[in-house]
Amino acid sequence: MSSGRIQVVICRCCTESPKLLDIAKLEAAANDAELVMSVKVVDEICDGKAVVDVAREAAEKEIDRAVVLACHKRDVSPALLKAYRRAGIDRSMVEFVNVREEVVLPHVDDPEGAQKKAETKLKAALGRVTMLVPLLTETEEMRTKNVVIIGAGVAGMAAAEAAARAGAHTVIIEKSSRSVKAPGILMSNTRLVATKGTPGNYELTIMAGEKTEELECAAVVVATGGGWNSLKGPLAKASKDAVPLYKLSEMLQAGHAPKGPVVIVDTPDPTGKSLKVMDFAWDEALMTAIDVKKKHPQTEVFMLFQEMRAFGLSEITYKEAAELGIRFVRYDRTGVPKVDPKDPTKMTVTDLAQGELLSVRLGTLAFAAIPANPDNRDIADALRIPMTAEGGLRRGGIQRWPVATPRPGIFVCGSAVFPKSADAARAEGEAAGSMAAAYASKGTVEYGGSVAQVAQEKCSACLTCIRTCPYEAPYIGTANKVEIRRQLCQGCGICAGICPSKAIELLHYTDDQIQQETRTMLGGDF
Amino acid sequence: MTNQVLVVGGGPAGLTVAKTLVDRDIQVVLVERTESLGGMARELTCKGLTECRNCGVCFAMDRAGELLREPGAEVFLLSEVVSAQRTGDGYKVKVKSSPRYVTDDCTGCGKCVEACPVDGKAVFAPTGSGQPRIHWIDRTKCLHFKKGKCDACASACPTKAIDFDDRAKSVTRDVSEIVYATGIRAVDACEVSRLGCGTFADVVSSVDAERILNEKGRLVRPSDGRPPKRVAVLQCVGSRSVKNGVEYCSKFCCKYATKISQMMIDTDPELNLDFYFMDLRTLYEPQDEFKAWAKGKKTVRLLRSMPAAVSQGPDGTLLVRAATETDTEVQETAYDLVILSVGMRPHGAKDALAGQLGIGADSFGFAVADRELEKAGVFVAGAVSEPMDIEEAAVRAVATGSRVSGRRRGTQ
Numbered sequence: 001m002s003s004g005r006i007q008v009v010i011c012r013c014c015t016e017s018p019k020l021l022d023i024a025k026l027e028a029a030a031n032d033a034e035l036v037m038s039v040k041v042v043d044e045i046c047d048g049k050a051v052v053d054v055a056r057e058a059a060e061k062e063i064d065r066a067v068v069l070a071c072h073k074r075d076v077s078p079a080l081l082k083a084y085r086r087a088g089i090d091r092s093m094v095e096f097v098n099v100r101e102e103v104v105l106p107h108v109d110d111p112e113g114a115q116k117k118a119e120t121k122l123k124a125a126l127g128r129v130t131m132l133v134p135l136l137t138e139t140e141e142m143r144t145k146n147v148v149i150i151g152a153g154v155a156g157m158a159a160a161e162a163a164a165r166a167g168a169h170t171v172i173i174e175k176s177s178r179s180v181k182a183p184g185i186l187m188s189n190t191r192l193v194a195t196k197g198t199p200g201n202y203e204l205t206i207m208a209g210e211k212t213e214e215l216e217c218a219a220v221v222v223a224t225g226g227g228w229n230s231l232k233g234p235l236a237k238a239s240k241d242a243v244p245l246y247k248l249s250e251m252l253q254a255g256h257a258p259k260g261p262v263v264i265v266d267t268p269d270p271t272g273k274s275l276k277v278m279d280f281a282w283d284e285a286l287m288t289a290i291d292v293k294k295k296h297p298q299t300e301v302f303m304l305f306q307e308m309r310a311f312g313l314s315e316i317t318y319k320e321a322a323e324l325g326i327r328f329v330r331y332d333r334t335g336v337p338k339v340d341p342k343d344p345t346k347m348t349v350t351d352l353a354q355g356e357l358l359s360v361r362l363g364t365l366a367f368a369a370i371p372a373n374p375d376n377r378d379i380a381d382a383l384r385i386p387m388t389a390e391g392g393l394r395r396g397g398i399q400r401w402p403v404a405t406p407r408p409g410i411f412v413c414g415s416a417v418f419p420k421s422a423d424a425a426r427a428e429g430e431a432a433g434s435m436a437a438a439y440a441s442k443g444t445v446e447y448g449g450s451v452a453q454v455a456q457e458k459c460s461a462c463l464t465c466i467r468t469c470p471y472e473a474p475y476i477g478t479a480n481k482v483e484i485r486r487q488l489c490q491g492c493g494i495c496a497g498i499c500p501s502k503a504i505e506l507l508h509y510t511d512d513q514i515q516q517e518t519r520t521m522l523g524g525d526f
Numbered sequence: 527m528t529n530q531v532l533v534v535g536g537g538p539a540g541l542t543v544a545k546t547l548v549d550r551d552i553q554v555v556l557v558e559r560t561e562s563l564g565g566m567a568r569e570l571t572c573k574g575l576t577e578c579r580n581c582g583v584c585f586a587m588d589r590a591g592e593l594l595r596e597p598g599a600e601v602f603l604l605s606e607v608v609s610a611q612r613t614g615d616g617y618k619v620k621v622k623s624s625p626r627y628v629t630d631d632c633t634g635c636g637k638c639v640e641a642c643p644v645d646g647k648a649v650f651a652p653t654g655s656g657q658p659r660i661h662w663i664d665r666t667k668c669l670h671f672k673k674g675k676c677d678a679c680a681s682a683c684p685t686k687a688i689d690f691d692d693r694a695k696s697v698t699r700d701v702s703e704i705v706y707a708t709g710i711r712a713v714d715a716c717e718v719s720r721l722g723c724g725t726f727a728d729v730v731s732s733v734d735a736e737r738i739l740n741e742k743g744r745l746v747r748p749s750d751g752r753p754p755k756r757v758a759v760l761q762c763v764g765s766r767s768v769k770n771g772v773e774y775c776s777k778f779c780c781k782y783a784t785k786i787s788q789m790m791i792d793t794d795p796e797l798n799l800d801f802y803f804m805d806l807r808t809l810y811e812p813q814d815e816f817k818a819w820a821k822g823k824k825t826v827r828l829l830r831s832m833p834a835a836v837s838q839g840p841d842g843t844l845l846v847r848a849a850t851e852t853d854t855e856v857q858e859t860a861y862d863l864v865i866l867s868v869g870m871r872p873h874g875a876k877d878a879l880a881g882q883l884g885i886g887a888d889s890f891g892f893a894v895a896d897r898e899l900e901k902a903g904v905f906v907a908g909a910v911s912e913p914m915d916i917e918e919a920a921v922r923a924v925a926t927g928s929r930v931s932g933r934r935r936g937t938q
Contacts, residue, residue, distance in 0.1 A: 043635045047659035048594065050633060079591055101575075105743045162925070165932035166550075278812055307813045308805045312913040313892075315766055315775040355852060390812055398582045402921045418810045424918065427925045434928030438550060 004130055007038040007063040008122070009054055009080075011045040011070035011099070020104055020114050026069070029119050033126050037061045045070045048079060055083035065093040065132060067125045069118070071100035092135035092449070092508055095125040124520040131513045137448035140487065142200045145169050146217035147436045150192055150379065152180050154422050155414025156223035158429030159436070160184060163221070166437035171215065173206055175375070195382050198487035199408040200445035204382075218440035219409040221432045222379060222393060225425075226278070226370035226415035233269025235365070238339035242268065242365040245281055249288045252295065259363035261300035262292050263347060267369035270306070270336035277369040278390045279419040282309045285368040286317045293324045301326045302360055304337050304349055305368075314421075329358060370419035383410055384471060392417050403432040406490070409439050450508040451489035452496060456481040458503035465495035465504060529553050530600075531930055532619050532701040534607055534879070536593075537565020538586035539908025539919040539926075540707035545589050546927030548598040552934065555699050556593065557602045557621055562656025563590035565709050567916060569654035569733060571740035573785040575792040581785055582916030590657040602697075604662065607879050616702040616903065625692035627663035632687040634659035641682035644669060649679050654740055663688075703930050706885055706893065707907040707923070708874030713764030713772060715866040721763060722836035723866060726844055728754075729836055731763075732783060732867045739786070744793050747863050753794065754862035758846050759783055760833055761803040765869030774890060776869030778915035781809040783867040784816045791823055798825045800859065802833055802848060809915055836864055872910045905930055 008030040012023060023041060030039045038061045042050040045068070058066065066089060068080065081091045099118060107114035147163045149156050152174035160170045160182050170184030175191050190208045197203035197216075204215045228244045236242050243251075251258060264285050269275035289301050303326060310318035322328065331337060335350025339362070347365075351358045372391030380387045385405045386394040393412045396404045403411045413432035414425040452473065459481040465474045466482065471490050477483035482503070493506040505511065529552065533544045536558030544554045562568065567586035573579045593599050605623040628638075628649075638649045638661060648667035652659055669676035670690055680688035715731035716723040723729050727749040730738070739745055747754050761783060765776040780803070790797055801820070806828070808816050820826045833848040834856075843860040850857060874880065875893035883904045886894040895906040907926040908919045 043633055044659050046591065046655075046657070047634050049630070078588065079595060082595070100743070105575075108744070158925075162928045162932070165935065166928060167935070272814070279810075280813075307807070309807045309813060310805075311775055311807055311809060312777040313774050316773060319773070397578055398580045398585045398917050398920070399578070399588070402585070402917055402924070420810070424921075427918075427922045430925035430928055431921045434546075434924060434931075 004035055004065045005037045005061065005063050006033075006035050006126065006129060007040065007054070007058050007061070007066040008033075008036055008126075009045060009066060009068045009070070010039070010041045011043075011068070012041060013044045013046075013071075020108065020111050021099075021118055022115055025115065026118060026122060029122060030067075030126075033123070035130060036126070037063060045080060051079045051083045054080070055087045058084065058089060059087040063087070064089060065095075065129045067095045067097065067122065067129050069097045069099045069122060071098060090134040093129070093132050095129045095132075097121045097125050120521060120523075124517045127520045128513055128517040131510075131516050132508070135449045135507055137446050138486070139444045139446050140198070140200065142218045142440065142443055142445060144201075144216050144218055145440050146171055146215070147219045147221065147433070147440050148173065148202075148204060148215060148217040149221045149223060149433070151223040151225055151414075151416070152178055152182065152186065152188075153223060153225045153414065153425075155225065155416075155425040155429030155432070156221070157182060158426040159221045159223055159413060159433030162430040162433030163437040163440075166434055166441070168219075168437035168440050170433075171217070192379060192382050195384070198445070198485065199447070200439075200442075202409065219411065219436035220383060221429075221436045222383070222385075222410070222412045222416055223414045223429055223432070224373050224375055224379060224393075224416040226419050227373040227375075227391075228370065230371050230374050231268050231275070231367050231369060233267065233275045235265060235270070235337065235339060236268035236367070238341070239344055239362060239365045242367060245284055245288060245366045245368045248364065248366040249284065249291070252288065252291050257296055258292060258299065260296070260298070261302060261361050262289070262364045262366070263302045263304065263360055263362055264289060264366045264368055265304045265337055266306060266367070268367045270331070271333055275369070275371055276390050277371050278392055279309070279370055280305065280368045281370055281419060282311070282368070283314050283317070283421040286310060286314060286321050288366075289326050290317065290321050290324060293321075293326055299363075302329060303327070304329045304331060306330065306332060329353075370415060373416055376416060383407065385410055385412070388418075401435060403428060403435060408445070409436070411436050445487070447487045450491040450506060451486050452484045452491070452493070452504050452506050454482050454484060455503050455505070456483075458501045460501050460503075462500060464498055464500060468494055468498050470494070530555050530699060530701045532557065532607070532610075532617070532699065532704045533707060534704065535565065535707035535709055535874075535908070535910075536560075536563040536590070536601070536603075537707065537709040537908065537919075538567050538582070538589070538916045539709065539910075539923045540565070540705070541586060541589035541593055542920045542923035543705050543707060543907050543927045543930070544593055544599055545596075546924050547930060548593070548596050550927070550931050551598070552931060554596075554599045555602070555619075555621070555701060556599060557605050557607050559604070559606055560653065560656075561604050561626065561650075561660075561662040562652035562658060563593065563601070563603075564654070564656045566712070568652075568656040569740060570736045570782070571786075573782070573789050575789050579785045579788065580917070581782065582920065585920060586916055587655055587657065594658055600699075608696075610704060610879060610882055613700070616700055617704055618698060618700055619704070620696065620698050623695045623697075625665070625694055626660070627665070627668075627689055627692045628661050629687045629689050629692075630660065631685045632660040632683075633685055634661065635684065636661075637682045637684065638679035638688065641678040643676065643678055654737065661687075703903040703905065703933060704883060705905045705907050705926060705930060706874075706880060706883065706895070706910065708877070708880075708893075708910045709872075710870040710909045711873045712870055713770065713776075713868045715763055715868050717770055718763050718767075718866070720835045721760065721833065721866055722838075722844065722864065726836065726838060726864075728844060728862065729864045729866065732759075732779070732786070732865055735786060735865045736782075739789070745790055745863070754797070756798045756800075756843075756861045757790065757863045757865065758800045758802060758833075758844075758859070758861045759787055759865045759867060760846075761801075761867045762832065763866040763868050766804065771890070772869055772871060774913060775807060777807070777809060777913035779867045779869055780807040781811070781915055783865075784808050786865075787826070788819065791826060795823075796825065800827045800829055800846075800861070802829050802831055802846070804830070804832055810917075870909065870913060875910050900929060900933070903933065
């Protein structure tokens with residue numbers, strides 16, 4: 001079933017940089033292969049002109065698929081794929097061989113092995129590329145321009161303002177009874193329960209008080225913040241009056257004098273056994289400590305921490321705090337702060353700088369730790385977005401845009417991801433709000449590509465895929481067989497692997513295509 | 527009213543603002559002082575060998591490549607904004623471009639550099655992985671301009687891309703908003719004289735280390751080109767130092783130094799690596815994560831100590847002199863390579879253009895622009911305003927972009 005007209009592109013920059021590979025041999029191998037109509041050796045494929053040149057030849061020779069030997073896809077693909085598209089070659093018909101990271105770097109001391117590996121990989125890619133079929137994409141209209149923002153804190157409000165400024169209809173849902181001035185609609189005492197629908201047309205089920213409601217939206221911004229109120233641990237247990245840091249700061253702002261000495265400890269569970277902490281609010285802790293000292297100079301202030309993470313300009317605040325006479329005590333897990341069980345106003349800790357056991361009187365005890373928000377679990381489940389080991393919401397990686405998640409149209413910001421200062425949270429909120437609005441204003445969504453496909457004659461409707469899919473893409477269709485909602489499928493391939501009847505295949509990674517590639521890799525020309 | 531926004535600076539922040547605006551159908555004029563786009567990210571390396579470590583370098587470089595192909599973006603390289611005059615609701619800006627003497631036909635093959643007879647060369651490839659991949663000639667060094675004869679590069683060029691008749695150009699543009707994103711400069715590691723920078727070849731700054739990694743794919747000693755067996759990484763070189771005038775923490779150094787360390791161990795699991803630090807401030811990463819990683823590697827030690835001096839032992843190895851963590855004694859440890867993690871200084875906040883636009887500078891030289899200035903159409907983005915890493919610069923740049931486009935909606 002081999003067919004097609006193949007172009008092979010060899011980038012000299014990656015293959016030759018340590019003078020490791022024999023390009024002429026690779027070029028000859030490519031020229032000798034079946035169906036290869038054009039072989040281009042370029043100096044640097046990341047260079048715009050090389051791209052134009054390659055695409056021009058592809059168009060001239062009526063190429064319909066290509067193999068590119070270069071560095072990682074992220075370095076070369078956007079420009080090249082765009083140029084190929086203009087020449088009528090779909091991105092799914094282009095095979096990349098990462099010569100830099102898979103051949104050159106691991107084999108710098110072994111030119112022979114590197115050459116052999118490069119040739120094998122070229123052959124395997126040539127075999128695979130003949131099996132490829134173009135992937136189809138479809139578009140769907142968005143039904144609303146709504147952007148839903150979860151959380152009316154610092155990040156959430158900034159997101160709402162930015163989204164509204166960009167012309168989106170904003171709806172903020174906030175679990176507390178907090179009432180704030182916000183653009184668009186603010187629904188307090190409201191929680192997200194479940195999500196249906198597809199990217200660009202999400203249907204959220206929310207609980208407003210006791211009432212369940214449905215809410216349609218194009219995009220969602222999650223700004224649930226950190227979990228200040230879930231501070232649990234031995235220190236919190238031993239000292240009944242301990243408060244989270246923000247309570248101390250509120251108290252100061254209201255004009256109340258805290259009982260001295262004031263002790264700010266990074267976490268109520270210094271051994272980290274029962275409470276997972278993402279970070280501690282270094283910025284706010286230093287500012288609150290300074291606030292105490294400035295308003296009540298006679299009050300002693302201690303800060304107990306494992307790592308003083310005064311990032312950036314907070315270093316200046318740190319210095320100011322030290323100059324004001326705030327005592328910083330670094331400890332580690334071998335000498336954690338403990339409250340005396342007989343005297344709850346006495347705390348002991350091993351001060352590592354002095355190398356001695358320090359005894360502190362407790363007037364006010366505050367914790368600066370920010371654990372992950374316990375609501376994150378429900379929100380991540382409802383929106384089907386991943387979480388970090390510490391319980392924060394996970395972003396899609398910086399290669400995507402910074403506040404995006406793996407699900408299109410869902411953005412995360414602020415301390416729901418990782419604790420950060422109010423200023424940084426505000427900027428992230430603004431970025432997320434603006435990106436959500438931009439997504440919503442597109443009006444249509446594109447989907448398809450490498451998604452699962454069911455051979456209905458083989459499907460026995462056993463429901464295994466339906467139970468396994470993390471994205472709820474498979475469902476039982478009208479013919480009592482499984483069908484795939486292409487808008488939801490993320491192309492993870494779990495269903496294809498688990499289907500007992502081998503009825504599901506992941507397009508672009510079908511058994512035939514993978515087998516063809518592995519056979520060549522293993523050295524046999526079957 | 528004009529539909530263009532001027533972005534000053536082609537680093538991660540400037541590029542992200544520009545791309546954000548172009549995506550929202552706003553035309554951008556981007557002015558970059560050097561010959562290519564990417565800013566500091568050009569010389570930094572991808573720190574993922576076995577997995578992505580979210581360093582953000584590829585994010586910045588992808589934006590650079592994208593922006594050059596955007597019809598909505600006009601990019602001026604080797605250029606400076608010489609003046610910006612307020613006119614009604616916007617600004618009339620004058621952009622002066624120096625000649626590059628190499629046309630767009632350049633394929634970046636580097637034959638001109640090989641042919642150039644000048645000691646230290648007069649024709650250069652773009653910095654690091656900077657975009658576009660077009661070479662440029664430094665007029666002050668080139669024999670063609672100094673003596674009026676040499677054309678070695680022109681005859682070596684396979685695409686006839688050398689153009690000695692290239693002239694400086696001056697253009698004016700009417701823009702409605704200006705985004706000032708001139709970025710940072712790394713602190714010169716040699717400012718801290720006690721650590722052997724400049725004296726010993728194998729004491730390198732972290733920027734040099736990244737440059738080597740970016741070019742060669744693995745870290746080698748500059749002296750003999752061989753991979754090191756024992757490496758020391760020293761944090762806070764030039765940062766948190768009153769003496770250097772960099773009293774703040776540069777914020778990103780712990781992040782990149784830990785990631786480079788992890789990458790070095792991934793490349794060579796046998797490598798002995800000592801990590802000297804004052805406080806471990808891995809940005810937006812749990813404080814125990816790097817410690818836990820180091821604990822799991824037998825050849826990695828974390829040492830809470832600021833080394834006092836680097837000297838050379840009789841066998842040529844580098845000796846790092848540092849107090850032990852308890853301050854009770856002083857030890858000297860031998861290494862093949864010492865990496866000095868340098869911090870940053872803001873760049874350009876005190877330039878004449880910043881003054882013309884009403885941008886102030888704080889005592890450290892960081893640019894200060896308040897919301898009033900934003901109302902007048904002048905925005906500051908990126909690390910010129912405060913220390914930040916690429917990811918935060920990108921996040922804040924998207925936010926800035928949203929305020930720029932918000933202002934336009936308000937005024938139109």
